[in-house]
Each structure stands twice: as structure tokens, then as C-alpha cells.
Amino acid sequence: MPNQGNPLSRRQFLATTTSGVAVAAIGSVAMPSVLRAQGTPVKLGVLHPVTGALSYSGQQGRLGATLAIEEINAAGGIKGLGKIDAVLGDAQSTPDGGTAEVEKMNSAEVACIVGGYASNICLATTQAAARYELPYVVDVGVADSIVTRGLKNTFRFGPGFGVISKTALANLAAINDQAGKPAKTVMIVHEDSLFGSGLAKLLNAQLPQQGFEILETIPHPTPTRDFNNVVLKIKAQNPDIVIPANYYNEYVLLARTMQQQQVKPKGIYSVLGGAASSYKFVKEFPDAARYIMDCNHWFDPRNDKAQALKKKVESKDQFFTYEVYMNYSCVYLIADALERAASADRAKLTVALAGSTFSGHLMPYGPTKFVNGQNEGAAPVNTQVLDNDIKVVLPSAFANAKPVFPRPA
């Protein structure tokens, strides 16, 4: 119990609830958490942008985390510590919204926080948590700067930009080589914020080294209302491969417009592309989706637990998106660390997380090993839309299908 080291004094409690209108309102926000603290042993902050622009991803992330917590609790909780009490938070899709939630979670005395989703939210929330030496497990947030600032409390279980783009390039070259090098030219279409621009920069630096010629890099804002011009440019330059890096809505419009304008490159190879690894997209646009490849977060299709969770999520009428299983895995990672630390003490938990060799996750990763907060075992995989389903095609250790490239006519 962290309560012991840092009791909330009665004076402080009264002060929070009695000084002024505004202060009273916010004071009472913290109050239920304080009351809750008496009965439950381990509190876990679950922080996602469940309202605002990122609310779909945020809600999916929350779903994954709460499913894991429910399962752990149903099985009797964490050995020696008891059940997990989820303290849910809404980052409202902004960094300052996230920071405010971290403050609340800290005063609710959570042992650890999981989530954040977007890179800019994660940058702010990990830093806010660092003030309290509060361990923070980033669920997605791929910006490399999240784990390179030397914050001791910050852990990322999934891969970052650097690793993802490197893997994506290596796999692209491998797929191309295997097919007898039919592809030489590339066009990149990316959204212009943190995620897309960062990726485009890395691709521009590294693709030429792999022997590809980049014909053009086209940034576009989110939202973009019309992709006809982008597709016209693609059509005019006729690249062998189109690499999109954007969010779901824009990806849908782009893929639809390409189909409409009858643009058929040898391959569409997304990196972290919102749709090519989305069951929703495959279900709603089977024709536009066919043969699209993606290098992205994905679950291990050979893992029985992952398949069971997939069934469970689908039975709730939800799509099995990467936010779900990444958050699910992160919660189990934390549960494992809590069990080894045999304590909800933040310092002990931080040490336990840093030394984690957790293997009970759903991801196609190598052995878990944290170096400066980054899990070195984390890697993306390559998926492809085949037979109206999404198959893993690389690396072969996890693959359940072989890549089809170039796209059959």
C-alpha cells in the first residue's frame, strides 16, 4: 500500500474541499478516489483519449485494458496483492487533458499508469508522471522521443518509429527480392503531423539505401476532404509501390479514390497505415483492401490466447484493433511486474518493470528486455489482406501466409 508512505492528511483533505467555488468543485473530483483507497489494494490508472478527435482509438485502448483487468480479477487478482482497481481517465485527445488526468491519478494513488495512445499525449503524460516517480507504460505512442528523454518512469512495450521503419524497409526489400525485384520506384503519401511526417523523414533517409527511388513524397493534412489530386499525381508518375502513412479516414478515402481512378501499382505497402491492418476496412471495402500490405503492430496469430481474445472482442461487436491487444498486453506486463515486486510501491514496481522478461503477452515479439524504458524485443510485423482476411506474412516465425507480390492482375 503506498498509503503508508504518503498519507493524505486530514488538514489537506479539508483544505481541498473547502476553499472556494472552483476549488471545491475540483476537490470533490479527487474525493471519491480517496475514499476508494481504503478498500482496494492495487490501483491502476487507465488513461486514453476517449473523447475528442482520437476517441475511437482511445475507446478501443480502454476496452483492451479493462478486458485484461477483468480477466485478472476474475482469476483472483494479483498473487499476494489482490484485485486491480482500474482508475479510468480521459485525456480528451489533448496533452493538457492527459496531464490533468495524471494529476488526478497520482492523487488517487495509482501504482502505475497505462495508455496515452497518441505520441503528443504520451510526451506530456509521461513527463507529468515522472514528477511523482510514477511508473508509466506507454501503450502505443511511437515517437522515439518518448523513451529518449531519460525519464526513469517511462516504459514502452511496443516498438517505436525507428524500429518500425527499419523493419518495414528490410521487409519491403525482402519481399521485393523474393519476387525477383519487380519494384524500383516508390511514392509516399503521409499525413502531416507527428506520426506521418516523422515516418516520411525516416523513409526518405533510408529507402534509397535499399535501392528504391522515391519519386515523390506527398504530405496531406488531417482531415483531407479529397484525394483526387494525390491520386492524379500517383497516376501520372506510375510508381511501382505506394507507401501511405495516415489515419483511418484518410486511408479509406485514398484507397477508394485509387480504386475509382483505376490506379493499380504493383503493391500498396503501408507503414503503420490505419486501414490495411484493420478488420473493419477489410469487411467494408473488400475490393479496395485486397493485397494491401502493412507493417504495423499486430498480434501473434499462432497464440491461442490472442485468438480467444479476438473471439471475445468480436462477440462484443467490436473490431479487434491493435489498440485492444496492445493495451491488454501492457496490463498483463504490469500485473506480472506487480507480482514480482510483491508490492504496489512505485519504486519497487519501476525496478520490476525495468527488469521484466515477461512472455505472457499476445504480441509477436522477441524476449522482453527493457533498455532505457524501451522494450528491445518489440517489433512490428508485416500483414497482407488475403482471402478477405488479414494474414501475417513476415517474419516467417509468426507468419500464417506467404506474401503475394506483385499484386496479381
Next chain:
Amino acid sequence: MLSPTILIPAILNGLLIGAIYALVALGLTLIYGVLHIINFAHGALLSAALFAAFFAFRLLGLDPYVAVVLLAPLFFALGYGLQRFIIGPASHGDERNMLLVTLGIAVIIENTLLYVFRADTRTIDVPYAFQTIDIGSTFLAVSRVVGFVAAFAVALALWLVMTFTDTGRAIRAVAKEKLGAELAGINVAHVYAVTFGLGTACVAIAACLLIPSYYVNPTVGDAFVLVAFTIVVLGGMGSVPGALVGALLIGVAESLSGLFLGESLGQIGIFLIFIVVLLVRPSGLFGARA
């Protein structure tokens, strides 16, 4: 880049997307012309209308082009009610208050949609979604061409209503001289509400024409509102033909600047036009000189 194989399709696409903008802008300019406010709820109403069109298709099996017959009157009633019973009384006739009330309504609508339907993006798959008209090397999406024709039809209908009906005459009277119209026995509150209703009906029509080639989520309307503002200013606030021509110009300008400056920077093209028009000729292309 300057080859006609790109330039011509780009201009055509600009005209087609401009027509959709026109439908959104028509409602906005009509409301501005009479009530003299920027309707901040316009985008949220567009999102609501897109949802309505989506569910008309999914639940009732109504093709969006059929659903328009149902949704346009429905949204007219919604707009009428909003202005007559909420915006009007709440703002006490103060323009600045009116502006803020529409902002409040936008927040309410957007978040009600979010609460009820969640944030995921939805699309419908009509049989003609990928059909194109082939002219030379250019493929024009059928749904966009329909939208183009419809925009002209709606603008023409609006113009006819404004010019030849009693309601239209009353609206123009209120727009020009509110006090005088009131003295002449015109019910200003009713005219305001009719105008707001017409503007909202335009949004419903735009939604039905947009949904076959677009998507819907609770914040989708925002993407169109800033452009619609620009068009309204360019065409002259309150001018129906201005909105139509302005929208087509903006569509082409956006398309071409996107082509030459890139999509991100291309967006600036619109706003630069907007700022220059405001600074040099704030009455727009078709507005009376202020």
C-alpha cells in the same frame, strides 16, 4: 506537372468538389444574409445530417438520393425549431450572443452524436460508389457528378424561392430593413426561423449527396465549415449566386494549389484568397459594396 493529362482532371475534380462546398456554403450564406451571423452550428448540423443519411440507408434501406426527399424537410423543421425556440429567445436579438448560442449548440450536437454513435468512422457502400464516367483519360465519379448537377439545381431553386414567392420577399425585406419589415407586419422571428430552416435543409441535401463518396463521424462536419466560410466571404456574404461561383472557384483553387504546393500547403491557398478578398474587397465578388 503542367501536362494537360493532370491539369484537366485536376480542374474538373476541383469543380466537382466545389459543388459540394457550394451546397454547404449556400445554407451558411443564406443565414448570414438575413440574420447577419456566422452560424457556428453549421458543421455540427452537417455531421448530424450525414448520420441521418447513413441510418436512412442502413436501417430503412433508403438510397441517399431518395432519402433527400425525407431529410430535407426534416432538417428544415429542425433548423426552424432551433432558431425559433432556442437561438432567437436565448440571444435577445444581440448578434454576438447569437453567435455564441450557435457555438453552444454545435458543442451539444457534436457531443450528442459522439455519445450516441461513438467516434468510429462509418461508410456506406452504394452500388454506384465506384462507377465513373470516362472522358478521355479522366474518370469522373458518378456520385460527384450528381452532386454537381444537384448544387446548381438547389441554387436555382433557392433563387426562385427568394425572387418569386411571398416567403422569399419577406426574407429579403427582413434582410434589408428589419425594423421596416416589422412595421409592415412581417413576423421577423418567423422569417428568421424559416431562413435558418432553409439553410439547414441545404445542409441535409449536401449530406445526402456527399455520403456515397465520403464517410461520417461526429466531427466530420468541421472539415467543411472553414471552407464554407471562405466561400461565403468570397462570394459576398448573403449572395446565393456568389456562394455558387465562389465555391467552384475555391474548389479549383484548392485543387490546383494542392497540385503545385502539396496538399498541406495547398490548404493555405484557400485562406490566402480569403484574407486577400477580405482586405481588398470585403463585400466579395457579388455582394453590394458595404
Next chain:
Amino acid sequence: MKALIPTAAVLAVLAAVPLVVHSNVTLNFLVVALMIALAGQGWNILGGYGGQYSFGHAAFFGTGAYVTAILQMRYGINAWVGFAAGIAAGAVLGAVLGALTFRSGLRGSYFALVTLAFAEVLRIIASVAPITGAGVGTLIKLDLGIRNLQFQSRAAFYWIILALVGVSLVTAQLIERSRFGIWLIAVRENEDAAKALGVNVNGVKLAAMVMSAAITAAAGCFYAQYFLFVDSGIAYGTWISIQALLTPIIGGVGTVFGPLLGALVVKSLGEAAKLLTGDAPGLDLIIYGAVLVLVIWFTPRGLIGGLTQARKLLMRRSGPAAPSAGEARHG
């Protein structure tokens, strides 16, 4: 000087808050509320006193934030200097935009739209220009210390933003009592009449715009320093333009304390709504929107206007002797 006593009293009470409240949740809440109040006070000087409703104060907020962040990270300039430079940059931008728009005689909805467009242009430029970090944004390195204007304790940030708010309150008060303020209000009430009376209308508006921009830019500088991260959506997004105009309008437009009261109420309302609705995404904002409409409906002059009115009513009811004094002062 006597007139400054209420301001001093309010500031003194607020300054004492961290001494009794140790909850960082509350402090963080107040810091953000004060930051919004500062941005709102900037808007209030131009919009409230001058009647020029800007829909694009994000232009100044964002410029302050970016200048602070970029000077530190790209040019290694001291944080305090960067902060001051951010405010100055905001003022310069205000002067440029003011000169452009007022010379063209833009007012009312036209002024609102042109400011909105300027903010939007800046947002797009910031999202692609390399110097702002383009889409990636600019991250200020976490390095605690007074030199770097970064503090471990929320209370230190609280006092800094409170000091800035204090300066803005005093500025508003001085404007209210100065000849410049009378001109500014004359412009708001009737621009043509003011011109006829010999007021240099454009000059007055321009000066108000510069002050307004500088104050809102200060809020942006503070954002960068507090959250240590800026990107184009945060800096130049519509969220801040809307918050900056909403707080004075809810609190009481064209009053000294309007933005402060408005910010505290709006932020509390958001939190209360969230608490009330529990964990339903979006539901708190529905309530927030509804309250906004209701406030305008029933107290169109903002909460301060509403309070004044309520006091008058109460006084009238409490007896025949009381009202004359209150009425006389206001009438």
C-alpha cells in the same frame, strides 16, 4: 490607487491558495484555468472593451508558444529571455495583423473571419515548416531549475501564471480608467460617432490589438513552459481561440474580472459535469454546451452582469432605503 484594492485583494487570496491547498490536482486545475483566464483577458481588451470580436486569438497564443520553445531548443537561448521574446513576438504580430485589417476597415463578422483565417494560415505553416519541427512539433527538454523556468512544484508555476494574470488585471483596470480606455469604449459603442468626435479610431484599435496580442501570447509562452511541448494543433488550434473568447463572455465581457471568473467557472463546470456524468465519453461536454446556452439566455451580460443585477434585485426587495445607494452608484 484606491481602485486597485479589489484587484490586490483577489490576487492576495489567490496567491495564498498553494499555502493551504497541497493537492496537485487542484493546483494543476488552477494553473490551466489561470492560463485560460490570461488568454481570455487578452481577448477581453480588444473584444470586450474595443468591441472587436476576434475568432483567431490562437494566432497570438501559438506565436508566443512557438517562439518560447524554438528559441530555447534551436538557438539555446535562456528560457526567461525566450519567454519575453515570445510576448514581444505576439505583440509584433498583433501590430501587423491590426495594421492590415483595421486599415481595410474590417469590423464585425468580417474582422472575426479574417482573424480566424490568419490563425488557420499560421497553423498550416507551422504544420509544414521545418523550424517549428513541422508535424513533429517542438519538445522543450525537461531540465528543472529556475534558470530554465522549469519547476518541480506546481505551486511555483501557479505563482508565475498568477503574477501574469495580476499584470493583466491591472492593465485592464488602468485601461478602464484612462483616456485611452474611454476612446476604446467609444469605438466599441459607435465607431462612426467616435471618429466624428476626433478619436483616432484605427490608432486606438491598433494599440488595443497590440496589448491584447501580447497578453494572449504570454499565455502561449506559459503553455510551452508548463507542458514543454508545442505542435501546430495545440499552438494555433481553434480550441484556444474559442476558450479565449468564451471565458470573458461567460464571466462578463468588458469587465476587469470577467475573464478570470469566466475561466474558473467554465473549467469548474467541465470538471463538475465530468464528475456528474461519470465515465460517459462526450456527455460532460453536452452539459457544458447546454450551460453555455443557458448562461447567455438568462444572464446575457455574463456572470458579473448577472451578479450585479441580482444584487440590485435583492437590495430592492430588502427595503426602500437600500436601493438608492446601490442604484445611484451604478446609474
